[in-house]
Every structure is written in structure tokens, then in C-alpha cells.
Amino acid sequence: MKAYKEMSKEELRALQVELKAQYEKLKEQGIKLDMSRGRPGADQLDLSAPMLDLLTSKVAFEGADGMDIRNYGVLDGIMEARELFAGMMDCSVDHILVCGNSSLNIMYDLVSRAMTHGIFGNTPWCKLDEVKFLCPVPGYDRHFAITESFGIQMINIPMDENGPDMDMVEKYVNNDPTVKGIWNVPKYTNPAGAVYSDKVVRRFANLKPAAPDFRIFWDNAYAIHDLYPENKTEILNIVTECEKAGNPDIYYEICSTSKVTFPGSGVAALVASPANLAETKKQMAIQTIGHDKLNQMRHVMFFKNADNMREHMKKHAEILRPKFEAVLDCLDREIGGLGIGTWIKPLGGYFIAFDTLEGCAKRTIALCKEAGVIMTPAGATYPYKKDPKDTSIRIAPTLPTPDELTKACEVFVLCIKLAAIEKILGEEA
Amino acid sequence: MKAYKEMSKEELRALQVELKAQYEKLKEQGIKLDMSRGRPGADQLDLSAPMLDLLTSKVAFEGADGMDIRNYGVLDGIMEARELFAGMMDCSVDHILVCGNSSLNIMYDLVSRAMTHGIFGNTPWCKLDEVKFLCPVPGYDRHFAITESFGIQMINIPMDENGPDMDMVEKYVNNDPTVKGIWNVPKYTNPAGAVYSDKVVRRFANLKPAAPDFRIFWDNAYAIHDLYPENKTEILNIVTECEKAGNPDIYYEICSTSKVTFPGSGVAALVASPANLAETKKQMAIQTIGHDKLNQMRHVMFFKNADNMREHMKKHAEILRPKFEAVLDCLDREIGGLGIGTWIKPLGGYFIAFDTLEGCAKRTIALCKEAGVIMTPAGATYPYKKDPKDTSIRIAPTLPTPDELTKACEVFVLCIKLAAIEKILGEEA
Numbered sequence: 007m008k009a010y011k012e013m014s015k016e017e018l019r020a021l022q023v024e025l026k027a028q029y030e031k032l033k034e035q036g037i038k039l040d041m042s043r044g045r046p047g048a049d050q051l052d053l054s055a056p057m058l059d060l061l062t063s064k065v066a067f068e069g070a071d072g073m074d075i076r077n078y079g080v081l082d083g084i085m086e087a088r089e090l091f092a093g094m095m096d097c098s099v100d101h102i103l104v105c106g107n108s109s110l111n112i113m114y115d116l117v118s119r120a121m122t123h124g125i126f127g128n129t130p131w132c133k134l135d136e137v138k139f140l141c142p143v144p145g146y147d148r149h150f151a152i153t154e155s156f157g158i159q160m161i162n163i164p165m166d167e168n169g170p171d172m173d174m175v176e177k178y179v180n181n182d183p184t185v186k187g188i189w190n191v192p193k194y195t196n197p198a199g200a201v202y203s204d205k206v207v208r209r210f211a212n213l214k215p216a217a218p219d220f221r222i223f224w225d226n227a228y229a230i231h232d233l234y235p236e237n238k239t240e241i242l243n244i245v246t247e248c249e250k251a252g253n254p255d256i257y258y259e260i261c262s263t264s265k266v267t268f269p270g271s272g273v274a275a276l277v278a279s280p281a282n283l284a285e286t287k288k289q290m291a292i293q294t295i296g297h298d299k300l301n302q303m304r305h306v307m308f309f310k311n312a313d314n315m316r317e318h319m320k321k322h323a324e325i326l327r328p329k330f331e332a333v334l335d336c337l338d339r340e341i342g343g344l345g346i347g348t349w350i351k352p353l354g355g356y357f358i359a360f361d362t363l364e365g366c367a368k369r370t371i372a373l374c375k376e377a378g379v380i381m382t383p384a385g386a387t388y389p390y391k392k393d394p395k396d397t398s399i400r401i402a403p404t405l406p407t408p409d410e411l412t413k414a415c416e417v418f419v420l421c422i423k424l425a426a427i428e429k430i431l432g433e434e435a
Numbered sequence: 436m437k438a439y440k441e442m443s444k445e446e447l448r449a450l451q452v453e454l455k456a457q458y459e460k461l462k463e464q465g466i467k468l469d470m471s472r473g474r475p476g477a478d479q480l481d482l483s484a485p486m487l488d489l490l491t492s493k494v495a496f497e498g499a500d501g502m503d504i505r506n507y508g509v510l511d512g513i514m515e516a517r518e519l520f521a522g523m524m525d526c527s528v529d530h531i532l533v534c535g536n537s538s539l540n541i542m543y544d545l546v547s548r549a550m551t552h553g554i555f556g557n558t559p560w561c562k563l564d565e566v567k568f569l570c571p572v573p574g575y576d577r578h579f580a581i582t583e584s585f586g587i588q589m590i591n592i593p594m595d596e597n598g599p600d601m602d603m604v605e606k607y608v609n610n611d612p613t614v615k616g617i618w619n620v621p622k623y624t625n626p627a628g629a630v631y632s633d634k635v636v637r638r639f640a641n642l643k644p645a646a647p648d649f650r651i652f653w654d655n656a657y658a659i660h661d662l663y664p665e666n667k668t669e670i671l672n673i674v675t676e677c678e679k680a681g682n683p684d685i686y687y688e689i690c691s692t693s694k695v696t697f698p699g700s701g702v703a704a705l706v707a708s709p710a711n712l713a714e715t716k717k718q719m720a721i722q723t724i725g726h727d728k729l730n731q732m733r734h735v736m737f738f739k740n741a742d743n744m745r746e747h748m749k750k751h752a753e754i755l756r757p758k759f760e761a762v763l764d765c766l767d768r769e770i771g772g773l774g775i776g777t778w779i780k781p782l783g784g785y786f787i788a789f790d791t792l793e794g795c796a797k798r799t800i801a802l803c804k805e806a807g808v809i810m811t812p813a814g815a816t817y818p819y820k821k822d823p824k825d826t827s828i829r830i831a832p833t834l835p836t837p838d839e840l841t842k843a844c845e846v847f848v849l850c851i852k853l854a855a856i857e858k859i860l861g862e863e864a
Contacts, residue, residue, distance in 0.1 A: 043507070051505045055492035058729075063484035076480040078472070078698040106535055107727045114722040122550050122561060122585060132551060132561040148721075155721045156551060269507040271729040292577075292584045293543040298536045298727065300487075300700040 009345035010426055022427045029377065029420055037378035039414040044196070044356035045405040046265055046322075053321050054267040057308035061300060065307075075299040081287055083275070087302035091275040093312025094230060095261055097245045102275055103283050106297040109262040109274040113223060114152050116258055116276075119289050120186070121156055125219035126255070126285065131158070131186060140178055140188035142170035144359055144387035144398045146196040149189040149225065153389075160389035163188075165198065167350055169206035176213065183216040187223055191355075193241045194228040197387055197400035198359040199352020204242050211247035213256065224259040226277075231265060232354040233327050235320045239353050245277065254279045263305060265322075265356065266315065273305050329403045332411050333358055340419035346426035358401040359387070365396045366425040373421035379414045438774035439855055451856045458806065458849055466807035468843040473625070473785035474834040475694055475751075482750050483696040486737035490729060494736075504728040510716055512704070516731035520704040522741025523659060524690055526674045531704055532712050535726040538691040538703040542652060543581050545687055545705075548718050549615070550585055554648035555684070555714065560587070560615060569607055569617035571599035573788055573816035573827045575625040578618040578654065582818075589818035592617075594627065596779055598635035605642065612645040616652055620784075622670045623657040626816055626829035627788040628781020633671050640676035642685065653688040655706075657784040660694060662756050664749045668782050674706065683708045692734060694751075694785065695744065702734050758832045761840050762787055769848035775855035787830040788816070795854040796825045802850035808843045 010018065069075040070085040082088060083104020092099045105112055124130040131137045138159045141150060145165075153160050161178065163170045169192070178185045190210075192202040202210075210222055224244050232238040244257050255278075262274035276286065309315045334351055337360070341347050349360045362370055368384040375381070382400040385391040401418070403411055439447065498504040499514040511517060512533025521528045534541055553559040560566045567588045570579060574594075582589050590607065592599045598621070607614045619639075621631040631639075639651055653673050661667040673686050684707075691703035705715065738744045763780055766789070770776050778789045791799055797813040804810070811829040814820040830847070832840055 045507055048503055048506075051496070051503060057492075059491050062488045063486075067480070074477055074480060076697045076700060077477075078474050078693075080699075108723045108725075111723045118547055118551060122547060130561070132559070148724075151721050155718070264507075268505045268729065270725050271505060271727045289584070292580050294537045294540045295577075296537075296699050298700045298730065300697065301727065301730065 007343040009343065010430055011345050015431065018427050018431055022424070022431070025420060025424055025427070029373070029424060032417055032420065033377045037413060037417065039378060039406055039410050040380045041402050041406065041414055041418075042380045042382045043405070044265075044402045046269060047325065047405050047407070049325050050322055050404075051268060053318065054308070057267060057304055060307040061304045069299065069303065075303055078295045080299055081291055081294070081296050083297060084299050084302050084306070086306040087273065090306055090309060090312060090315070091261070091277070094315055095226070095259065095275075095277050096243055097277060100280050101245055101277050101283070103278070103286060104273060104275045104297065104302055106274060107264075107270060107272055107301070109225065109227065109260045109264065110148055112260050112274055112276050113149070113225065115290075115293075116221075116223070116286070117152055117156060117158075117187075119286075120219065120221075123289055125221065128219040131156075134184070136184045138182065138185045140170075140175060140185060141389045142188070142190060142195070143389070144197055144393070144400070145189055146191055146225070147382070147386040149223070150389045153189070158186075162389060162394070165195065165200060167198075167200045169195075169200060169202035172206055172209040176209065179216070179220060180214045181216055185215070186217055186219060187221050189223050189225070191225050191227055192244070193226060193239065194231065194352055194355025196227070196355065197357035197398075199350055199355050199357060201239050201353070202241050207242040207244065207247055208251075211244065211251040211253055211256070213253065215256070220256070222257040224257050226259055226261045227265070228355040229261055230316055230319050231322070231356070232319065233323050233330055234353055235316070235323050255281050258282065266319065267305060267308070271301065273302055326404060328408055329406075329411055330358065332408060333401060333403045333415055336412070336415040336419055341422060344423070344426070347422055356402060356404055358403060360399045360401060360422070361397045362399060362422060363397070363426050363429050366422075366429050367393060367396045367399050369425040369428065370399060370421045373424055374417055377417045377421070379417045381418070436772040438772065439859055440774050444860065447856050447860055451853070451860070454849060454853055454856070458802070458853060461846055461849065462806045466842060466846060468807060468835055468839050469809045470831050470835060470843055470847075471809045471811045472834070473694075473831045475698060476754065476834050476836070478754050479751055479833075480697060482747065483737070486696060486733055489736040490733045498728065498732065504732055507724045509728055510720055510723070510725050512726060513728050513731050513735070515735040516702065519735055519738060519741060519744070520690070520706070523744055524655070524688065524704075524706050525672055526706060529709050530674055530706050530712070532707070532715060533702060533704045533726065533731055535703060536693075536699060536701055536730070538654065538656065538689045538693065539577055541689050541703055541705050542578070542654065544719075544722075545650075545652070545715070546581055546585060546587075546616075548715075549648065549650075552718055554650065557648040560585075563613070565613045567607075567611065567614045569599075569604060569614060570818045571617070571619060571624070572818070573626055573822070573829070574618060575620055575654070576811070576815040576820075578652070579818045582618070587615075591818060591823070594624065594629060596627075596629045598629060598631035601635055601638040605638065608645070608649060609643050610645055614644070615646055615648060616650050618652050618654065620654050620656055621673070622655060622668065623660065623781055623784025625656070625784065626786035626827075628779055628784050628786060630668050630782070631670050636671040636673065636676055637680075640673065640680040640682055640685070642682065644685070649685065651686040653686050655688055655690045656694070658690055659745055659748050660751070660785070661748065661783040662752050662759055663782055664745070664752050684710050687711065695748065696734060696737070700730065702731055755833060757837055758835075758840055759787065761837055762830060762832045762844055765841070765844040765848055770851060773852070773855070776851055785831060785833055787832060789828045789830060789851070790826045791828060791851060792855050792858050793824045793826055795851075795858050796822060796828050798854040798857065799828060799850045802853055803846055806846045806850070808846045810847070
């Protein structure tokens with residue numbers, strides 16, 4: 007294939023006519039597909055359906071804590087669930103606080119409590135003139151929405167396939183006391199699918215923050231969500247690395263079973279040092295008497311231990327792998343060599359990130375929408391929804407069926423091409 | 436019986452010797468009983484156990500909203516659950532937001548969001564020098580813990596059997612713009628078991644707050660928790676009354692099934708005007724993608740409608756009535772006529788409040804503890820845990836079995852008497 011930039015204007019215009027005709031034909035098909043959010047498909051949800059048959063009226067309701075798990079209490083989460091999460095996240099039980107159904111809620115509440123109550127006796131952030139968070143980009147839109155909602159100033163940190171630019175992270179964190187946090191999805195970043203290298207994790211653990219209440223938000227959403235489980239990716243354990251570095255309290259790690267069992271009806275947990283957990287629980291005790299222990303027990307009965315959880319994830323991988331590969335194959339086949347976009351092949355997680363030519367992401371997504379394919383809105387993966395170069399597109403291939411995905415990709419690559427040609431020809435959209 | 440204050444010192448001392456001997460004998464029995472928290476008993480939890488057999492892997496997971504209820508989304512709660520709560524709280528579905536497992540969490544988050552984001556565009560409370568809440572007393576310790584935790588100044592408002600002193604409430608709310616809220620448990624107050632009269636509810640609805648962001652926190656925790664369902668108590672509907680008064684946005688009403696199905700694994704809801712709900716949902720959308728819709732559906736499948744919920748509550752009443760009556764009978768029999776305490780007979784809810792002679796509550800509770808009976812700590816029912824007259828004791832009769840309760844009451848009344856005699860004789864404890 008010839009790269010578009012090497013083609014003459016005439017060649018490009020001829021190609022444009024041909025592609026536009028294809029586009030009009032696709033539009034006539036009345037396609038309605040959604041690749042905008044990282045939702046599991048119904049077949050993935052079916053994998054956990056048997057969990058719903060286990061906790062019946064016939065079971066004993068006494069937990070390891072010795073109390074009726076149907077009643078109030080046990081703010082920590084039931085011991086059985088804490089052990090399950092300790093196995094999943096590879097840490098000791100005293101680092102685990104099992105919560106409700108949403109890791110996003112845990113993160114929001116951590117920021118909210120830092121705003122109103124402060125961390126470790128430091129001034130509550132709402133009383134400070136300036137609070138900043140570092141935001142590796144492209145990143146998770148819902149992270150940025152939290153900090154934006156609290157009026158926290160967000161600073162873009164570029165990322166490559168090994169993680170964020172750590173020179174920049176260290177410069178900010180170690181020198182600026184108004185920098186209070188950094189958002190991370192360390193394994194299979196959302197959306198690029200990058201994996202933080204050992205060196206990056208160690209540099210995180212060895213930060214020397216200017217702010218005593220600086221925290222690394224380590225949203226390990228895809229900790230066990232490998233697409234190739236036989237050859238899976240491991241990142242260094244943030245708990246161990248921070249302890250080794252003499253920084254045991256510098257991180258909050260968050261995880262959940264939202265994409266293991268049921269989004270919305272899973273269980274989420276906070277992984278943190280005993281000192282961080284003690285502070286969190288003291289504040290959380292004002293907010294709730296306890297989370298849903300029956301749902302915690304349902305998960306424990308289904309999985310029994312973390313090894314079974316990892317086995318279960320292989321079934322997810324079998325469903326997801328063909329979907330990711332369909333998109334990646336299509337990109338390779340249709341876009342490879344044209345010089346109009348880049349992407350990396352993720353080995354896990356829920357997304358593929360595609361980078362268009364500068365100034366083409368919005369237009370590509372608009373063209374997709376016109377043809378009935380909904381993508382995550384352009385800019386969503388950047389703080390304030392502002393992608394400075396307008397290149398970043400997030401592809402969420404999990405919800406559509408493989409057939410739908412093939413159709414959606416056909417539309418998507420066509421729109422990439424059309425937007426790229428317009429750009430090169432200097433045409434206004 | 437002769438009132439203690441009419442007895443001579445000699446008579447009192449003789450009685451004291453006799454009671455002390457009884458007390459020492461009781462202590463020897465090694466009693467270990469807990470009347471400190473409003474927890475349902477295991478027999479009450481068993482009433483809802485069949486709910487756990489309904490939502491199995493065999494059911495259809497499509498909700499009225501047309502989506503797979505196992506997946507992400509539906510921040511409002513599933514329509515079926517909203518309809519159930521609308522029936523329970525006697526309002527239209529557009530006033531209902533179904534949330535997670537905890538009404539306390541809803542209330543905490545409402546206060547927290549008012550602190551950080553403000554209400555209806557007004558200055559966030561955390562940016563104000565002074566924020567005050569009115570606290571009808573005695574009241575629910577966890578309400579007061581929320582406002583204390585946020586540094587909100589709390590003002591005691593005396594209550595009688597018809598509700599708070601509304602002259603005082605109106606004086607504060609209508610004149611002081613730093614008064615931003617008032618805590619209420621309007622039906623079967625915690626702990627006194629009082630019921631807000633129609634006049635009180637109407638005066639609430641007709642408040643003319645100096646603060647545009649003033650809200651009535653209407654924690655209708657015991658909305659359908661009548662002990663005598665055939666002859667049940669109704670309070671005026673806060674939704675309707677506020678709308679009639681032209682104050683549709685002045686209240687947040689909160690309710691849950693914590694004491695209908697399972698504490699900790701129930702469902703809680705916010706009842707509020709569409710404008711309040713729109714604002715709450717806008718902020719809540721940053722915090723969570725949605726609550727546990729499977730648990731919402733489990734409740735819908737079990738109850739089908741609010742009438743069945745009310746029928747279900749009759750079974751709770753059958754279990755709880757004898758417990759309340761055991762305590763009340765014991766108080767009547769042992770304390771009646773002695774002039775050393777007052778109480779009202781609650782017709783629902785979870786508590787009985789006992790008022791000792793001034794300065795006797797702490798001592799009574801300490802004596803109980805020494806004999807193995809744990810009561811709610813003295814002062815807990817007042818802001819800052821300070822009961823200015825040291826008279827208020829909260830009795831939670833729901834968790835112990837009837838036999839345990841009889842034993843616990845035996846200890847309790849004895850301790851009331853001993854503390855009263857000490858007081859009258861002017862003895863130091």
C-alpha cells in the first residue's frame with residue numbers, strides 16, 4: 007500500500023471519490039452500533055450467572071467474623087471476601103478493605119474525603135487555593151471527571167507503551183506541594199492498553215513528594231484481565247514496591263469484579279497500607295454501617311479462591327480475544343502502511359486506542375456517527391475533554407457481537423481514511 | 436408504690452441495701468446482653484430469606500428499561516424498583532432515585548456534595564465560615580456524626596411527643612442564613628418513638644428559609660414500620676405538603692428496606708423533587724455508573740408491589756411487638772409511680788427512650804455495663820454526645836430474644852433504681 011502522504015492530490019481525490027461512494031452505501035444500510043463504552047457482552051455476563059444460584063435461603067448465614075452476614079456491620083467486608091481479594095491482588099489481608107459495587111465510587115470518595123477532611127491531618131484540599139493532579143494521557147475519562155468536578159487542576163502527562171513520562175512526573179511531584187495526586191491505570195491503560203514497565207513502577211514507588219498528602223491513585227481495573235492468559239503480562243506489585251521504597255502510604259490501589267462477574271453487581275475493594283485503611287475506615291464509618299455482605303459472600307461462594315477467579319478470566323479472554331483481534335486485523339489490513347494512524351496491540355484490558363493524523367479524531371468520530379457507529383466522543387480521553395492534537399480515539403470492542411464488530415470496523419476504517427484525505431488535501435470538513 | 440422522692444433517707448438506704456444485694460446476685464450470673472443498636476433479630480431476617488431464591492441464573496435479565504440489568508448503567512435505579520418505592524412512599528416515580536444498600540450513605544453524600552459542590556448554584560458549604568444544622572433531641576446518633584464530621588455546628592431543638600419545637604425551628608430557619616439543614620426522623624423518632632403531628636409537618640412544609648440552600652433532611656426510616664399495623668399511624672406526606680406550600684425543593688426524604696429485608700443488603704432510595712433529583716444525579720454520575728440493579732430486582736421479585744411490602748411488615752410487627760411490650764411492661768411494673776423516670780410507648784420504629792432523673796443516665800448505663808448489659812452509650816442521642824441534663828437512655832429491644840430481653844430489663848430497671856437512689860441521697864458514684 008502507498009502512504010497517503012506520498013500520493014499526489016489527483017490520486018487522493020480519485021481515492022476520495024471512491025471511498026465516499028463506499029461511505030454513502032454503508033450509510034444506506036441504517037447501521038446502529040456502539041463502540042463507545044467498555045461494557046462486557048451478554049455472553050460474558052452469562053459466565054457468572056451460576057453465581058446467582060449459590061446464596062439461597064438454605065445456606066448458613068454465619069460469616070468467618072462470627073456474625074449473621076444478613077445483618078448490619080463489618081465495615082471491612084467479610085473476612086472471606088477480604089481473603090479472596092488479597093489473593094487476587096497478591097497482598098496480605100490487612101491491606102484489603104472490601105466495599106460496595108463500584109471502584110469508581112471508592113475513588114470518588116477518596117478524593118471527596120481528601121477535599122473535606124484531608125489526609126493524615128493535612129489541610130483539607132477544599133481549604134487550599136490550588137490543588138493539582140497529574141493525568142497521564144490518553145486516560146480514563148471518568149477519572150478526569152472526578153478531579154474536574156472538584157475543581158482540581160489537571161496536568162497532562164504524556165505516555166508511551168511503558169507508562170507515563172516519569173521525568174515529568176518526578177519533576178512535578180517532588181517539587182510542587184500543590185500536586186496531590188496522579189491517576190493511573192497501570193496494567194492495560196485505558197485506552198491505550200499500555201503496561202507500566204518495572205522501571206516505571208519503581209520510579210512511582212520511589213517518588214519523594216513535596217506534598218505530604220500526595221497519593222498515587224493506582225486503578226488496577228484490569229489486574230487479571232489478560233487476553234492471552236497463557237502468556238500473561240505481570241506488572242510489579244505497587245504494595246511491595248512502595249513498602250520496599252519506604253513509601254508504604256503513598257498509594258491507593260483500587261480494583262473490582264465489575265468485569266469479572268457483573269458490572270454494577272460486582273464487588274470493589276481498596277488496597278492500601280494499614281495506616282491508610284485505618285484513616286479511610288474512620289471516615290467511612292460515618293458514611294455507612296457496612297457494604298453488601300451477602301453479595302460479597304455470593305462472590306466468595308462462586309470463586310472460593312483467587313486461582314479459580316483467574317481460571318474464570320480465561321473464559322472472558324476466549325470471548326474477548328476474537329473481538330480485539332477482529333479490530334486489530336482490520337486496522338492492520340486497512341490502515342497499515344497508509345501513514346494515517348498508529349495504535350498498539352493490547353494484551354488485555356477493554357480498549358484499543360487509535361491515533362489519527364493531527365486534527366482528525368473529531369472528524370473521524372463525526373463521520374462514524376453519521377454512518378450509525380457511536381464511538382467514545384473525541385477528546386474524552388483527555389482532561390477537560392481537550393485533546394490538544396485531536397488525534398486520540400478510543401475503541402471499545404467488547405459489547406458488540408463479532409459480526410457487529412466487523413461491520414463497525416468497516417465503517418471506522420473508512421472514516422479514518424476519509425478524514426485523513428480531507429486533512430491532507432486541506433479541505434474543511 | 437411510693438415515689439422515691441417521698442421516701443425518707445432511712446427508707447432509701449434500706450432499699451439501696453436490698454437492691455445492691457439483688458444487683459450483686461445478677462452480676463454473678465455472668466450476663467452478656469446487648470441492647471445498644473437497632474438491629475433486627477435473626478427471626479426477622481428469616482422472613483426475607485426466600486427473596487434469595489428468586490433471582491437465579493434462570494431468570495430473564497432484561498429490565499423495564501430494556502437493558503440487561505447485569506450490565507452497567509441506569510443511575511436512577513431500575514424502573515420496577517422505582518415503582519416499588521413510589522408505592523412504599525406514596526409519591527410519583529419521578530420523585531424516586533433508587534440507590535445502593537444504605538440510606539445513611541445517601542444522607543452522608545447529600546451533605547458531602549453540599550459541602551464540596553453546593554446546592555442549586557449556591558456557595559459550597561466548605562467555602563462558608565459558618566454552617567449550622569438544627570438537631571431535634573434526643574435524635575439519631577449517626578445523623579449527628581455526619582454533621583459533626585463535616586464541622587457543621589449543631590443546635591439542639593427540644594422535642595415532645597408531637598415533634599420538634601417548631602417556634603424554635605421557624606425562628607432559626609427563617610432568620611439565620613447559616614442554618615442549612617435540620618435532621619428529622621418524622622415517624623417513630625429515634626429514639627423517643629414520637630410521631631410528628633400534622634401541624635408540625637405543615638409548619639415544616641411552610642418554612643421560609645433565610646438560606647436558599649436550606650434543606651429538611653426527612654429520614655423516614657420507619658415509614659412502614661408499625662408495631663400495630665391494624666391501627667397504624669400515618670404522618671402527612673412531606674412531598675405533597677411541601678408542594679402545596681410552594682416549597683417543592685425544600686426537603687430530601689430518605690428511606691430504605693434495611694429493616695424490611697436485610698440490613699446491609701437492602702435497597703435505599705432518595706425521595707425528592709425532580710429538580711433536586713436532577714442535581715443529585717448530575718453529581719452522582721461522577722461518583723458511580725450505577726447501583727446494584729440485581730439486588731433492586733431481587734426486591735422487586737420478592738415484593739411485586741408496596742401492598743405486599745406492607746403485608747410483610749406485619750410479620751415483623753408480630754415478632755417485635757412482644758419485645759417492645761416486654762420492656763414497656765417491665766418499666767410500667769418496676770418504675771411506674773416511683774418518680775424516677777419517664778418514657779412514651781412507641782407504636783413503631785426500633786427504640787424506646789427512657790429519661791432518668793437529671794444526672795442519672797451515665798451512671799445507669801455504667802451500672803448496666805458492669806452487670807453485663809450493653810446499652811447505647813449515654814449522650815449518644817445528642818449532638819457532640821453531650822446530653823446537657825444527662826437523662827436520655829436509648830433502649831434497642833429488637834435484637835435480643837424475648838428471654839434475653841426479660842433478663843436485660845431486670846438488670847436495667849435495677850440500675851435505674853440504684854442510680855436514682857444514689858442521686859437522691861447525694862452520693863458520688
